[in-house]
Amino acid sequence: MTRANRLILAAGLATGLLLLLSAGCDKRAAVSPPAPAKQVVAAAETQAELPVYERDIKPLPTEQCARCHVKEFTNIKKAGGKHRIDCVRCHVTFHAYNPRTDNYADIMPKCASCHQSASGGAYHGDEPALTACLNCHADPHQPNDIPMSAVEPQCAKCHTNEAGEVAANPSAHATAVGCADCHSDSHGRIPQCSDCHSSHSPEVSMQSKDCMGCHPVHKPTRISYPNTASQQICAGCHADVETALKGNLTKHSDVSCARCHPNHKELEPCSTCHGHPHNSAMMQDTNRCNECHGKAHNLAAN
Numbered sequence: 001m002t003r004a005n006r007l008i009l010a011a012g013l014a015t016g017l018l019l020l021l022s023a024g025c026d027k028r029a030a031v032s033p034p035a036p037a038k039q040v041v042a043a044a045e046t047q048a049e050l051p052v053y054e055r056d057i058k059p060l061p062t063e064q065c066a067r068c069h070v071k072e073f074t075n076i077k078k079a080g081g082k083h084r085i086d087c088v089r090c091h092v093t094f095h096a097y098n099p100r101t102d103n104y105a106d107i108m109p110k111c112a113s114c115h116q117s118a119s120g121g122a123y124h125g126d127e128p129a130l131t132a133c134l135n136c137h138a139d140p141h142q143p144n145d146i147p148m149s150a151v152e153p154q155c156a157k158c159h160t161n162e163a164g165e166v167a168a169n170p171s172a173h174a175t176a177v178g179c180a181d182c183h184s185d186s187h188g189r190i191p192q193c194s195d196c197h198s199s200h201s202p203e204v205s206m207q208s209k210d211c212m213g214c215h216p217v218h219k220p221t222r223i224s225y226p227n228t229a230s231q232q233i234c235a236g237c238h239a240d241v242e243t244a245l246k247g248n249l250t251k252h253s254d255v256s257c258a259r260c261h262p263n264h265k266e267l268e269p270c271s272t273c274h275g276h277p278h279n280s281a282m283m284q285d286t287n288r289c290n291e292c293h294g295k296a297h298n299l300a301a302n
């Protein structure tokens with residue numbers, strides 16, 4: 001073969017290859033557009049017409065599982081919460097229970113395959129009481145239905161902040177009642193103070209959040225209040241003082257209790273508000289002011 005011939009042959013081969021390639025492209029192009037709807041129906045009909053062992057077998061969809069497993073389907077439908085996902089996402093293996101090998105536990109879905117703690121351990125931590133998931137989430141088909149009897153002994157393991165606060169501030173809310181006496185009936189329920197207490201200052205209408213303004217509920221003896229706190233609340237227990245203040249109109253009658261007693265049982269010195277009305281010698285002994293000015297609650301008294 002001459003050099004020229006070889007070149008022609010090479011060119012011919014290249015063209016042939018090109019033709020072949022483009023033909024291939026054309027073929028693919030001819031197949032790729034979506035088939036018209038009619039053709040799809042026809043294909044399905046053909047599937048049904050095929051002998052049974054020639055047909056494609058499709059996995060059972062959730063609505064098919066539901067035909068036999070009405071209880072599980074209904075539970076998820078009503079109260080599945082975020083578990084309203086296809087059955088087979090959890091039940092990768094099913095209808096494989098064999099009483100002889102007793103493999104029930106092996107084939108059931110594992111919580112840990114989807115739920116882990118940030119560090120890759122058990123979801124709520126490795127504490128043994130928190131790793132037996134089904135003790136609390138008794139039905140995985142309604143995972144938020146958690147019996148109180150199961151969580152009751154474990155509050156402190158999950159709520160370390162609140163439990164620590166209660167323990168660090170001894171009060172009747174640690175000794176006379178426990179977490180589950182207040183957060184009763186269902187996990188997370190928030191009680192009202194009025195479930196257990198009547199108000200010491202019924203003149204003032206108060207909701208739980210008003211009570212908690214003075215008594216943080218997990219440390220109720222740590223009382224604090226703003227200097228705008230209503231006199232009538234104090235008067236619920238110190239009616240005599242209110243009577244003295246209001247019964248004898250003086251310039252102290254309109255000063256709020258909380259401004260002179262900013263912390264319960266404590267007293268602000270006269271000088272906080274009055275500076276030095278008298279000479280220093282006189283100002284040294286606050287106990288003697290009332291020799292001339294009566295009592296703070298009744299400046300006119302003598």
Ligand code: HEC
Nearest residue numbers: 062065066069072073076083085086087090091108109140
């Ligand atoms: C979020 C995961 C999850 C989903 C979704 C789920 N399951 Fe389950 N299912 C489980 C687990 C875990 C168990 C094992 C419970 C146990 O050991 O008590 C279980 C148990 C079962 C059982 C056995 C019950 C028994 O009494 O022995 C059946 C039947 C079942 N599931 C059906 C279904 C069906 C049907 C669906 C869909 C409608 C479904 N499951 C969806 C996790 C799931």
Ligand code: HEC
Nearest residue numbers: 060061064065067068069087088091093094095096097107
């Ligand atoms: C034609 C009825 C039928 C259908 C459809 C069906 N099951 Fe079952 N399934 C049964 C029967 C019967 C049992 C054994 C008795 C029982 O546990 O209720 C069973 C048992 C189970 C069990 C527990 C025992 C085991 O071997 O796994 C699971 C889990 C389960 N089915 C999941 C499913 C899932 C998921 C689907 C859908 C993908 C499904 N089933 C569809 C009838 C059915």
Ligand code: HEC
Nearest residue numbers: 080081082083089090109110111113114133137140143144
């Ligand atoms: C196949 C994966 C899968 C498995 C297995 C699984 N879960 Fe879930 N679970 C989910 C998904 C997805 C969510 C939604 C998560 C989200 O939105 O953050 C969820 C949410 C939850 C929730 C919150 C439900 C809600 O409505 O807020 C609980 C509780 C829960 N899972 C407990 C469990 C327990 C207990 C098990 C074992 C019995 C388990 N899960 C098994 C996938 C799974």
Ligand code: HEC
Nearest residue numbers: 111115122123129130131132133135136150151154187188
């Ligand atoms: C001692 C009881 C108890 C055990 C054991 C337990 N849980 Fe929980 N779980 C709870 C409580 C209570 C909640 C909070 C529910 C709520 O928000 O009202 C919760 C919430 C969840 C949530 C919802 C997401 C969230 O943080 O609010 C998931 C997911 C979950 N648990 C998975 C698991 C897994 C997985 C296991 C096993 C490793 C498990 N739980 C063991 C009591 C428990």
Ligand code: HEC
Nearest residue numbers: 124130151152153154155158159179180183187188189190
């Ligand atoms: C397994 C861990 C776990 C246990 C045990 C547990 N909790 Fe919770 N709890 C949670 C989770 C998770 C939340 C949701 C937290 C969030 O939304 O920030 C929660 C929320 C709460 C809330 C707040 C509800 C709201 O409306 O904000 C209260 C109250 C509560 N739990 C009280 C308790 C008490 C009381 C106990 C014991 C009887 C308890 N918990 C046991 C995990 C747990």
Ligand code: HEC
Nearest residue numbers: 155156159162163166173174177178179182183190191217
């Ligand atoms: C005297 C009743 C009472 C007791 C006892 C009590 N709580 Fe509470 N708890 C409440 C009230 C009321 C609230 C709502 C507080 C608020 O709205 O600021 C609350 C709030 C909570 C919250 C939600 C906090 C938040 O920021 O959302 C958790 C968690 C909680 N308590 C856990 C506990 C635990 C754990 C214990 C036991 C160590 C406990 N509580 C004891 C009444 C109580």
Ligand code: HEC
Nearest residue numbers: 171172176177181182191192193195196211212215217220
């Ligand atoms: C489940 C019942 C219950 C609930 C709800 C409850 N308490 Fe109490 N509380 C008690 C008991 C019991 C005592 C001790 C007896 C008493 O002083 O009445 C107590 C005592 C107190 C004390 C005195 C504490 C001490 O150690 O001397 C204060 C303050 C108090 N509660 C405030 C509140 C406030 C505020 C709320 C609402 C946020 C509230 N309580 C909700 C049961 C409850």
Ligand code: HEC
Nearest residue numbers: 193197198199200206210211213214215223225229233264
């Ligand atoms: C302005 C602040 C303030 C408000 C608001 C307040 N309290 Fe008090 N409470 C006090 C003071 C101060 C005491 C006395 C504490 C002492 O004896 O050391 C007290 C005592 C208590 C006690 C102890 C028992 C008793 O009667 O002596 C209970 C229980 C109580 N308060 C419940 C409540 C409830 C319930 C509410 C809401 C209806 C509430 N408090 C609102 C300041 C307040």
Ligand code: HEC
Nearest residue numbers: 200201225229233234235236237238257258261264265266
């Ligand atoms: C629930 C009842 C109650 C309420 C409400 C209450 N106190 Fe008291 N207060 C008491 C008790 C009990 C004492 C202690 C009396 C004693 O030691 O003799 C006291 C003592 C005092 C004392 C100190 C008395 C002394 O002899 O040193 C002052 C000041 C005082 N309270 C101011 C207030 C103020 C201001 C308010 C309103 C913000 C208030 N109280 C609300 C019950 C209450």
Ligand code: HEC
Nearest residue numbers: 231234235238241242245252255256257260267295296297
């Ligand atoms: C202008 C400041 C001032 C105001 C306003 C005031 N107090 Fe006082 N309070 C005092 C002083 C000062 C004492 C110490 C005794 C004295 O010098 O009168 C005192 C004593 C008390 C005592 C001890 C018992 C007694 O009567 O001596 C109680 C309780 C008390 N105050 C409660 C209240 C209450 C409740 C109010 C509001 C109704 C109130 N105070 C308003 C300054 C004030």
Ligand code: HEC
Nearest residue numbers: 251252255259260268269270272273274289290293296299
């Ligand atoms: C929280 C602030 C406050 C405290 C503390 C206080 N006062 Fe006053 N006092 C007042 C106010 C406000 C007036 C009225 C001033 C005005 O109208 O110019 C007043 C008025 C008076 C007056 C009358 C002055 C006049 O012009 O007639 C006397 C006297 C007086 N105070 C004495 C005292 C004594 C004594 C004490 C300490 C036991 C005391 N005060 C503590 C706020 C306070």
Ligand code: HEC
Nearest residue numbers: 270271274277278282283284285286288289290291292293
């Ligand atoms: C020896 C008697 C006496 C004593 C003790 C006394 N005062 Fe006075 N104070 C007076 C007289 C008199 C006035 C003038 C009366 C008037 O203007 O109404 C006065 C006026 C005041 C005024 C009003 C001043 C003004 O600028 O309007 C204040 C506030 C006051 N005294 C506070 C005090 C305080 C606080 C003490 C204790 C440290 C005190 N006094 C002790 C006799 C006394």
